[in-house]
Amino acid sequence: xxTRSLKDRLASRLMFLVTFSSSLIVFLIxxxxxxxxxxxxxAKPLGELIFSSSWHPxxxxxxxxxxxxxxxxxxxxxxxxxxPLSLLTAIYLAEYASxxxxxxxxxxxxxLAGIPSVVYGLWGVLAVVPLIRDYVAPLMGRSLxxxxxxxxxxxxxxxxxxxxxxxxxxxxxxxxxxAEEVFRSVPDGLREASLALGATRWQxxxxxxxxxALPGVVAAIVLGFSRAFGETMAVLMVxxxxxxxxxSIFDPAYPLTALIANNYGEMMSIxxxxxxxxxxxxxxxxxxxxxxxxxxxxxxxxxxxxW
Amino acid sequence: xxxxxxxxxxxxxxxxDHHALKDLTVELPExxxxxxxxxxxxxxxTFLKSLNRLVELVEGTKISGKVLVRGLxxxxxxxxxxxxxxxxxxxxxxxxxxxxxxxxxxxxxxxxHGLKGxxxxxxxxxxxxxxxxxxxxxxxxxxxxxxxxxxxxxxxxCLARGLAVEPEVLLGDEPxxxxxxxxxxxxxxxxxxxKENYTIVIVTHILRQARRLADYVIFLYLGELxxxxxxxxxxxxxQEARTRAYIRGEx
Numbered sequence: 001x002x003t004r005s006l007k008d009r010l011a012s013r014l015m016f017l018v019t020f021s022s023s024l025i026v027f028l029i030x031x032x033x034x035x036x037x038x039x040x041x042x043a044k045p046l047g048e049l050i051f052s053s054s055w056h057p058x059x060x061x062x063x064x065x066x067x068x069x070x071x072x073x074x075x076x077x078x079x080x081x082x083x084p085l086s087l088l089t090a091i092y093l094a095e096y097a098s099x100x101x102x103x104x105x106x107x108x109x110x111x112l113a114g115i116p117s118v119v120y121g122l123w124g125v126l127a128v129v130p131l132i133r134d135y136v137a138p139l140m141g142r143s144l145x146x147x148x149x150x151x152x153x154x155x156x157x158x159x160x161x162x163x164x165x166x167x168x169x170x171x172x173x174x175x176x177x178x179a180e181e182v183f184r185s186v187p188d189g190l191r192e193a194s195l196a197l198g199a200t201r202w203q204x205x206x207x208x209x210x211x212x213a214l215p216g217v218v219a220a221i222v223l224g225f226s227r228a229f230g231e232t233m234a235v236l237m238v239x240x241x242x243x244x245x246x247x248s249i250f251d252p253a254y255p256l257t258a259l260i261a262n263n264y265g266e267m268m269s270i271x272x273x274x275x276x277x278x279x280x281x282x283x284x285x286x287x288x289x290x291x292x293x294x295x296x297x298x299x300x301x302x303x304x305x306x307w
Numbered sequence: 308x309x310x311x312x313x314x315x316x317x318x319x320x321x322x323x324d325h326h327a328l329k330d331l332t333v334e335l336p337e338x339x340x341x342x343x344x345x346x347x348x349x350x351x352x353t354f355l356k357s358l359n360r361l362v363e364l365v366e367g368t369k370i371s372g373k374v375l376v377r378g379l380x381x382x383x384x385x386x387x388x389x390x391x392x393x394x395x396x397x398x399x400x401x402x403x404x405x406x407x408x409x410x411x412x413x414x415x416x417x418x419x420h421g422l423k424g425x426x427x428x429x430x431x432x433x434x435x436x437x438x439x440x441x442x443x444x445x446x447x448x449x450x451x452x453x454x455x456x457x458x459x460x461x462x463x464x465c466l467a468r469g470l471a472v473e474p475e476v477l478l479g480d481e482p483x484x485x486x487x488x489x490x491x492x493x494x495x496x497x498x499x500x501x502k503e504n505y506t507i508v509i510v511t512h513i514l515r516q517a518r519r520l521a522d523y524v525i526f527l528y529l530g531e532l533x534x535x536x537x538x539x540x541x542x543x544x545x546q547e548a549r550t551r552a553y554i555r556g557e558x
Contacts, residue, residue: 099366189403192361193465197416197472198393207415212406 030285037279040272049279055243057267062276064283066243070160070253071287073246074235075228077164078171083221085168086175090220093176094183095205106180113173121237124166129238133157137250152250156240161249163239167231171224178223182216183209215302222295229288232257256284312337312476312506313358318372320353320362327353329530331372335523340498340507342521342538344514346558350530351510355478358508359395360388376476393420395476396469401485402461404453405468409445412453412464416472431471439467440497459490466497477501479509483516495520514554518542526550 040049040062052063089109093102133156141152186209194204210217232255240252241262260277268274311334320328328350335341343351356362358374360381374381381391393416405412413432414422422428432449436442441463445456453464462482469477479498483491498507498520511517517524517538524541526533526549534541534550545551552558 187403189399189401190405192364192397192399193403193468194405194415195364196359196361196392196395196397196399197419197468198389199415199419200389203419207407208405 030282033278033282033285037275037282040275040279043272050283053245057270057273057276060272062272062279064256064280066245067254067256067259067280068283068287069245070239071229071255071257071284073160073253074163074167074239074255075225077160077249078167078228079221079225081164082168082171082175082224086172086224087179087217089172090176090179090183091205091210094180095201095209106177109173109176111173112169113177117170117231117234118237120166120170121234124162124234124238128162128165129157131157132159132162132250136161141250148247149249151248153248154240154250154252156252158238158240158252159250160239160246160253163235163253163255164249166234166238167228170231170234171228174227175220175224178220179213179217182213182220185216186212215299218295218299218302222292222299225291225295226288229291230257230284232261236261256280256287260284308334308336310337311335312377313508314375315358316373316375318354318357318374319370320350320357321369322365323367327530328357329532331532333525333532333535335506335508335525337506338502338504339522340502340509340520341523341525342517343508343510343525343527344512344517345527345533345553347512348529349527351512351527352480354525354527355480355508355510356397358476358478359392359397361392361397363388393472394474395478396472396474398462398466398469398477398479398482400481402458402465404456404461404464407453408450409453409456409464410449412468413471416468420472432467435467435471436464438470438497438501439463440493441467457490459486459493462486462490462494463497466494470501474505476506476508479507481510481512484512514556526553528553 044062049062049064050068051065052061053065054061054063055066093105097105137152137155137157137159140150144150145152190208190212191204194208195201199207235255236258239255239258241254241258242252243254243259244252246253260280264274264277313335315331315333315335318328318331319326331354343354345351353362357370358376358381362368362370370382376391376394379386405415407415410432413435414428417428417431422431433442433446436445441460444460445451445464453461456464462485466482477498482498483494486494495516498509501507502522509520511520521538523536524538525535526541526547528549534545534547541550542554545554
């Protein structure tokens with residue numbers, strides 16, 4: 001009896017310790033980033049670091065603005081592409097597909113999640129970039145080019161759009177599989193109730209299933225966003241990596257992650273360079289943090305409407 | 308029967324390999340309460356849901372035979388299933404309020420079918436909440452979430468919601484089984500009131516409830532129709548040995 005309760009206590013202590021230390025790691029990483037970024041944070045005013053767009057490490061100018069905007073552009077466009085597509089897919093799988101179709105499609109989509117990001121990047125270089133260079137950019141530039149957002153002055157294909165498409169594909173399986181689970185957890189009684197009133201399947205989905213599943217859908221999107229923010233490899237391979245502020249989806253960009261991955265370990269003799277890159281890491285961490293807090297606030301507001 | 312509202316001819320339902328309903332032929336009287344009784348798993352709910360084509364939702368279901376509602380074969384390929392379900396309302400075993408306000412729950416059906424004007428909607432909602440005996444309890448909080456109501460109130464809300472599409476038939480799948488005795492009694496009284504205007508079909512496993520409510524009884528056993536007839540005959544002079552055994556509580 002004694003050993004049984006002893007084991008029980010031991011187990012709970014051990015699990016507490018493991019849980020505690022893994023959550024501690026977040027703080028350790030933040031602390032390490034801050035410690036290494038301190039030189040540049042003390043040398044330069046924060047406003048200049050964030051809002052200056054001149055990036056000339058040799059001259060001692062470190063403006064993160066283009067990189068921060070690069071991250072925001074690529075992430076935002078990726079989510080604009082992937083949210084509607086993945087939600088429609090999840091709805092189809094949960095509400096319309098037969099068990100046979102679902103049995104084939106679901107594992108394939110889950111497989112997408114397991115493809116290494118460098119492979120996505122290669123595929124982006126081989127397929128997405130040429131497609132944009134040869135077809136999408138010229139076509140849209142000609143027809144919609146008068147809108148700055150679609151003007152196609154960059155002729156390489158390495159662009160915000162390429163990065164966003166690749167990123168959207170990587171976020172796809174995450175949103176789909178979480179959202180599909182959420183849709184399927186909506187009780188069948190609700191479906192029957194709305195169909196029994198003479199609703200069509202689409203009316204049922206639109207007015208009842210989506211509404212009931214909304215908090216979970218928001219959670220799925222947040223999960224996708226978090227992944228999109230931090231993804232490095234695939235994006236850096238197709239996004240062009242030019243330190244400029246994009247104004248069109250066909251412009252190149254240079255996200256924070258790509259900046260760090262491309263430059264860390266090189267030219268480290270330049271004063272403050274290493275500190276600046278770690279500062280970029282810190283900014284990225286803060287952006288993800290802000291986003292998560294915002295998402296939590298939204299989620300809480302959605303959940304409060306306890307329909 | 309002089310004037311059946313629903314007549315069922317050689318109805319068979321298969322769930323994949325399972326033969327759930329075996330060659331049912333029966334007629335259901337208009338503006339009366341028909342009770343479908345029988346032990347669990349005998350096909351009561353399957354039969355009920357085949358009357359508004361909800362059985363079709365289960366994957367791998369095969370249906371043969373005919374179900375005529377006022378002479379219209381509801382399984383005919385030309386028939387619009389949403390039109391059928393508008394004519395035949397359903398009250399399910401547990402209340403499932405839709406994720407919206409009390410008002411919107413009742414207005415849901417009418418809106419689906421094209422009712423728009425604010426005043427018309429207001430009137431429909433009030434009328435049907437009254438008919439379901441819920442109006443006085445909710446008239447001051449029509450825009451509160453329906454999920455805040457008690458289970459018994461939710462079931463009456465579901466009744467109001469079903470009535471609001473103005474069906475001719477009302478199906479009830481053990482509509483009181485998830486409720487406390489008071490709420491159950493409330494629903495039963497409503498059903499008795501409503502049979503003046505509606506043909507009502509309920510599934511129940513409570514024999515006493517069938518005795519209290521039913522004008523006509525259908526007894527199913529293992530997917531087969533054993534016996535059916537007016538309630539008085541059915542309970543007082545059952546013809547079949549299996550019916551007598553069931554009525555005596557021997558199943």
